Amino acid sequence: MPKDYGIGASSKRREDVRFLTGRGQYTDDLSIHGQAHAVMVRSNVAHGKIVSIDTSAAAAMPGVLAVFTGEDFKDVGGNPAGWLIKSRNGEPMREPKRPVLAHGKVRHVGDAYAAVIAETYEQAKAAAQQIADDAVIDELPAIIDMKAAAADASNRVHDEIPDNICFDWGWIEDNRAAVDAVFKSAPHITTLELVNNRLVPNAMEPRASIGEYFPGTGDYKLTTTSQNPHLTRLLVAAFVMGIPENKLTVVAPDVGGGFGSKIYHYGEEALVLAAAKKLGRAVRWTAERSESFLSDAHGRDHVTKIELACEKDGTFLAFRTETYANVGAYLSNFSTATPTFLHGTLMAGPYKVPHVYVNVKTIFTNTAPVDAYRGAGRPEATFSLERVIDKMCRELGLDQFEVRRKNFITPDMFPYTTPVGLAYDTGNYQATLAKAIEMADVAGFDKRAAASKAKGRLRGMGLSTWIEACGIAPSHLVGVLGSRVGLYDAATVRVNATGNISVMVGAHSHGQGHETVFPQIVAERLGVPESSVEIVHGDTSKIPFGMGSYGSRSLAVCGVAMNKAIDKIVAKGKKIAAHMLEASEGDITFEDGKFSVAGTDKAKTFGEIAFSAYVPHNYPLETLEPGLEETAFYDPANFTYPAGAYICEVELDPDTGKVDVVAFHCADDFGNIMNPMIVEGQVHGGVGQGIGQALLENTTYDENGQLLTGSFMDYAMPRASDVPFYNVDYSCQTPCTHNPLGVKGCGEAGAIGSPPAVVNAVIDALHRGGMTHVTHINMPVSPGRVWQAING
């Protein structure tokens, strides 16, 4: 019987009822008395000098209340980068100011350089068009191609950065000579040049923000689509607006997906607050989808050369990579961490390869900022590794499964320190691979391939054995590596007088189901019904300072903080029980919601203890404070390391080049599982996005920096008919060794592991069809690209 309660149960999601009945409360659903509407004026050129912005005609239009330009914000702070990276030569990265509204220059199509506030949205929109018509912007040559940008010192995204290079990072620089030496004498070298395609996150809820100002107290309130309200508050208040954090409340209500794009602070958030103060009215802004395409932080966009040095039997000797990573026009908050510490540190994969060297050059271009998108750096690392390994197997005629097994770190080797600086605590890569092979019925593949062939189609099978690092930490280490924030999280467990429980968490749920899963843990630990536990999140005036949700950290960091707070509740409960039961504290045990004196039938229920804490008539007041509420912060000792093996089967039509994913098998090791239903859902969603990246999605700028894929008509989002049912297993479990829940995180796995499995399957299909001249096709593997590869 599967569990129907507590940890490990597939409890149905309580949040679903409001979403299924239309009672969700997303930012744009809120209506505030007296609200005015903001519309941003966005650049329609990729690169230009702002000569003048005449706002007088717009300001005189009906309903217009205020107009802002970059001039209004030139004295406030910039939106900072969260990580300071150092170049190989020791120089700090170049960090240009990112203003609320563009000032002096516009740097990408969609860069906002003015804003209009009006009584109605339509009035604001009309006035915004007027400003666009009246502004004089001298177009400059657009800087789009990364290598050209780095080579041409005369044309600059930021005038103070001569070569458009943000930094040139080596990881680990001290490994470089040894790695080069291995390549000089290696028996075999496989080289692959690839592109990790730029993606638009496209959470279905567009970004939206509402600013309010309360003149009576001088307080501000920002309601916004954020994955991390406290982080947003810190950035808006302390860095940009220069207002004390205690005068700003940030609320992230129901948020319709994030995938990274709603981690960051965006200029519109500061704009609506400034406008609210100026007008003394609530000011709201909601992105149109086309604005999301132009101004949300995009993902990926790496151009990489990866080399693998190995023995003729496939034993890995070294990996060496050179990557150009696009950061776009400005540094978004985590844009410098994503291609470095979330990418270079994973470049050993799950393999015992002795030598690795990673070089990343990040380049400014006249495109939208690029930052973390589901997986963030780890999909790029995994794609490079798993594609070059696949290519090597084909070059040497080796079995792809055998090569993985031969090179895997074995279970007896943990803890295992990689040559790129991570210490994997535990894992069993052999087990997930064996599970995937079983799930995929690899033995029966030839029969299926023959059946496909009879229909005139080519069938291929692709493998990817991936690893990732979640719950990025500990703070002292990330501080040494350049992080400007800590990466702990926090939770407060408040037991109310009649025994029901409110838990205030720093994590934020925008689809992950925290409102259901966190109570499962509380219920299990305290022996209370799940329904008596309520999770409070997303409001800085209610929750402790936590860092929010991204990087699969909610459970592995915030969940553990909550678990620590529960420990404190139990410890205090024991003290209260000892007093009430006239026993010594050491004799009190807590189990199934009861505090008992060991070896007797004397006991108090959890509810009785809670009541006593708030009505302390019979209570040790001399030694113990009343109340039953505890807060804990948790800063993990290490990352967690989920890993797994994915096998994809595709069918390919050689006449049209169309690829269909016909089967997708995931064998994951997420450590302990809190809610299997939700874990499966997370994997489904990640794999769906990974198939999207592999086959459909591409963000294309033309040479003038115009975004050619700026709507759902041009940008191919995966639809229901583009994907199959996924086959998901999480029975291989090596619990995380350094957190008491043993959890690792599952949010990004699907998006990390799946793209190389899909592309490897396509190459396999082509090779089985005799087209061995095709060694690689860049993503998205569209029908056109496949057809060209076949026929070109």
Add this chain to the structure above:
Amino acid sequence: MTKLSMTVNGKAVSGEVEGRTLLVQFLRETLHLTGTHVGCDTSQCGACTVHIDGKAVKSCSIFAADAAGANVTTIEGMANADGSLSVIQQAFQDCHGLQCGFCTPGMVMTSAALLADNPHPTEAEVRHGLEGNICRCTGYHNIVKAVLTASGQTVAAE
């Protein structure tokens, strides 16, 4: 401004709109029925799907004035009379067919219309029928499962 009236979720409603006001704006801004969402500006995402006289329609693709006199059902009108979830809504919860919930109202409305037309669809028919609705969270697996489950079929693939 034009005056209009229609029936929304069984109730007679009326209001004044501009000629250019979209049905979705009328529902969200005038009637405060914010369960119907706006996910795009090109009528591609389906988050705004409602029923007009029983047919699934993207409410961003029709002027409010053109729906005058019609019988409109939104997500707020989908539960059973006693407030419990209808079969299709319950199937979405049971199958974990939603995560962030933003696409969900549109998915439910499209699925309900699909099942009304075709009470026992195949998996392929469901996937085809949902092509006008984008979900970024679920990878569609559990949405397709929910629709098949709501049709009374057991789902082989897990």
